[in-house]
Amino acid sequence: MISCRNLTRRFGEFTAVSGLDLEVSTGAICAFLGPNGAGKSTTVKMMTGLLSPTSGEVTVCGLNAAANPLELKRRIGVLPEDLGLFDDLTVEEHLLLTGDIYGVPRHETRARTAQLLHALSLEHGRRTFAAACSHGMRKKTAFAMALLPNPQVLFLDEPFEAIDPVTAKIMRDLLQSVARHGVTVFLTSHILSMVERIAHQIVMIRQGVKVWDSAAGDLPQSLEDHYFDLVETPVVEELEWLGPSRS
Amino acid sequence: MARSFAILRALALAYRRDWTAFQSLAGNNFFLLTAFLLRQAGTFVYLIMGLVVLFPLSTDPLRKIPPSRLALWPLGRRERWILRLASPWINPLTWGLAALAMWGAGRIVTVGMWAAIAGLFAAAFLVSALPLPGGAGMWRRVPHFPGPLNQLVRKNLREILTTLDFYCALILSGAVLACRVFGPALPPEALMAMTVLVVAAMSSYAQCLFGLDGEGGLSRYRLLPVRGWRLLLAKDAAFLAVAIPLTLPLAVLPGIGAALVTLAIGHAPAAEHPRPQTRWRFSTGGGLGNGAIQLLALAMTAFAIFSTSTWFLAPALAAWALSLGWFGRKAERVLG
Numbered sequence: 001m002i003s004c005r006n007l008t009r010r011f012g013e014f015t016a017v018s019g020l021d022l023e024v025s026t027g028a029i030c031a032f033l034g035p036n037g038a039g040k041s042t043t044v045k046m047m048t049g050l051l052s053p054t055s056g057e058v059t060v061c062g063l064n065a066a067a068n069p070l071e072l073k074r075r076i077g078v079l080p081e082d083l084g085l086f087d088d089l090t091v092e093e094h095l096l097l098t099g100d101i102y103g104v105p106r107h108e109t110r111a112r113t114a115q116l117l118h119a120l121s122l123e124h125g126r127r128t129f130a131a132a133c134s135h136g137m138r139k140k141t142a143f144a145m146a147l148l149p150n151p152q153v154l155f156l157d158e159p160f161e162a163i164d165p166v167t168a169k170i171m172r173d174l175l176q177s178v179a180r181h182g183v184t185v186f187l188t189s190h191i192l193s194m195v196e197r198i199a200h201q202i203v204m205i206r207q208g209v210k211v212w213d214s215a216a217g218d219l220p221q222s223l224e225d226h227y228f229d230l231v232e233t234p235v236v237e238e239l240e241w242l243g244p245s246r247s
Numbered sequence: 248m249a250r251s252f253a254i255l256r257a258l259a260l261a262y263r264r265d266w267t268a269f270q271s272l273a274g275n276n277f278f279l280l281t282a283f284l285l286r287q288a289g290t291f292v293y294l295i296m297g298l299v300v301l302f303p304l305s306t307d308p309l310r311k312i313p314p315s316r317l318a319l320w321p322l323g324r325r326e327r328w329i330l331r332l333a334s335p336w337i338n339p340l341t342w343g344l345a346a347l348a349m350w351g352a353g354r355i356v357t358v359g360m361w362a363a364i365a366g367l368f369a370a371a372f373l374v375s376a377l378p379l380p381g382g383a384g385m386w387r388r389v390p391h392f393p394g395p396l397n398q399l400v401r402k403n404l405r406e407i408l409t410t411l412d413f414y415c416a417l418i419l420s421g422a423v424l425a426c427r428v429f430g431p432a433l434p435p436e437a438l439m440a441m442t443v444l445v446v447a448a449m450s451s452y453a454q455c456l457f458g459l460d461g462e463g464g465l466s467r468y469r470l471l472p473v474r475g476w477r478l479l480l481a482k483d484a485a486f487l488a489v490a491i492p493l494t495l496p497l498a499v500l501p502g503i504g505a506a507l508v509t510l511a512i513g514h515a516p517a518a519e520h521p522r523p524q525t526r527w528r529f530s531t532g533g534g535l536g537n538g539a540i541q542l543l544a545l546a547m548t549a550f551a552i553f554s555t556s557t558w559f560l561a562p563a564l565a566a567w568a569l570s571l572g573w574f575g576r577k578a579e580r581v582l583g
Contacts, residue, residue: 048470050469050470070472070474071472073470073471073472074472078470080466080467080470082462082463082466083463083466084463084464084466084467084469084470085463085464085467086402086460086461086463086464086467087459087461087463087464088387088402088403088405088406088409088459089398089401089402093398093401093402094398096397096398097397097398097399097402100394100395100396100397100398101395101471101472101473102472103395129387130463
């Protein structure tokens with residue numbers, strides 16, 4: 001469903017993504033992991049047709065992402081890094097807009113909107129303007145927008161960050177459910193415990209280069225330990241000035 | 248005391264930055280038109296602009312601190328009182344009013360005029376300091392539009408309602424309407440001239456149609472499977488939904504023609520160089536050249552429709568449609 005061949009993106013002298021090869025099959029949940037600045041968002045942008053690769057090729061739903069961006073956008077749902085919400089629309093209006101734009105019949109849009117608002121506990125804030133929403137509400141709204149048109153592939157950039165535990169569980173269950181129905185999910189996240197629970201495939205990237213790609217069950221150790229070994233080792237620094245006995 | 252002064256210093260810095268946003272006026276068509284063409288005759292227009300600007304200038308400076316942050320800071324009762332009493336003096340308008348009261352009332356302006364300005368200032372200050380419960384979003388209720396772009400048009404309409412350009416045009420149009428209802432009959436030429444002024448007041452916004460969408464909005468446009476011309480169409484529909492009703496009490500057909508031409512020319516800077524705009528300020532256009540061409544074209548179109556034939560609406564419509572298609576493609580490239 002998603003296929004990358006020698007995918008490379010350079011910004012001047014800086015190489016954000018270098019020679020990435022990747023295959024994600026239909027109905028799989030693929031977690032794309034790496035530290036900030038590793039090239040995750042750049043890869044997602046190339047996969048969603050928002051950024052052209054410097055070299056290489058991305059195919060999503062059988063479409064070349066760079067050559068058919070409009071057709072691709074009709075088939076995918078995206079939760080972007082910056083959420084992509086309009087300050088002057090309410091939570092509910094964002095969902096109605098999505099239905100209208102993706103050609104979902106009006107009655108179906110209303111039904112799906114009601115279901116999504118209920119499932120994501122957004123009913124009480126349905127008439128709140130995005131500018132006045134909490135970050136969690138904004139994220140849930142953008143997530144609901146990605147789901148509403150019933151896409152073939154979901155691209156989710158850090159979906160679990162800044163979300164309360166109950167909503168995170170609901171989102172996790174929803175993602176597992178859509179994957180069972182054949183929707184492919186490609187997500188980036190820093191919450192490894194959540195990734196460990198839902199991902200079928202784990203891909204790790206460091207400084208634009210893929211350092212791991214396997215089925216989730218093939219990891220040689222816990223995801224966290226493997227991540228620290230391959231991607232980034234945490235360095236803990238003592239802050240001597242912290243504590244009641246110090247000035 | 249030290250804590251209060253630290254907060255006041257930060258507040259003054261934030262306020263000074265906020266005031267620089269009023270420099271947007273220098274790139275506004277309506278301001279330029281008044282400054283260069285109307286000169287002395289433009290006093291009435293300057294008064295309207297002053298009145299419109301007075302409201303955002305009069306807001307409570309303490310609003311710049313999020314209430315949750317203010318509540319968290321370890322400030323005593325006395326320090327909070329100092330903040331409350333000293334913060335209005337961060338606003339230069341407070342000093343201006345005080346100076347006018349001491350030295351100018353009765354000389355530069357009449358006492359009644361001073362009282363009117365001070366009253367408006369106080370009203371805007373109080374409204375911003377004491378937000379009305381549940382009523383703050385009332386003005387955001389906008390009608391629905393037919394078609395799949397409905398929510399985009401509504402959003403764009405709400406954006407227009409947060410620009411001072413609209414309120415300037417509204418006051419001009421309202422003044423003429425009041426004159427027509429309660430005053431002597433106005434000559435058709437005067438109505439035509441006022442139509443040009445009303446559309447000119449909104450013309451700078453047509454040059455920065457994507458200016459209030461923010462990064463999040465632009466990012467969403469990139470994700471939507473919508474052609475660029477349809478995004479522009481949603482912007483134009485909102486603009487016309489405001490401009491046409493405002494010209495209804497004036498000369499409506501020249502107004503429609505002028506609005507279409509305004510959009511046709513405004514598409515170029517709007518699509519090619521989306522300039523971020525600030526809410527509750529005047530819109531800043533894409534440059535003096537663009538503004539001059541836009542003003543000239545809208546005035547000529549309105550005049551042609553008014554003095555010769557309604558058929559001049561047809562070329563205006565054609566120019567708008569061509570511009571929509573052409574710059575729609577450009578917008579797609581720039582946004583995408």
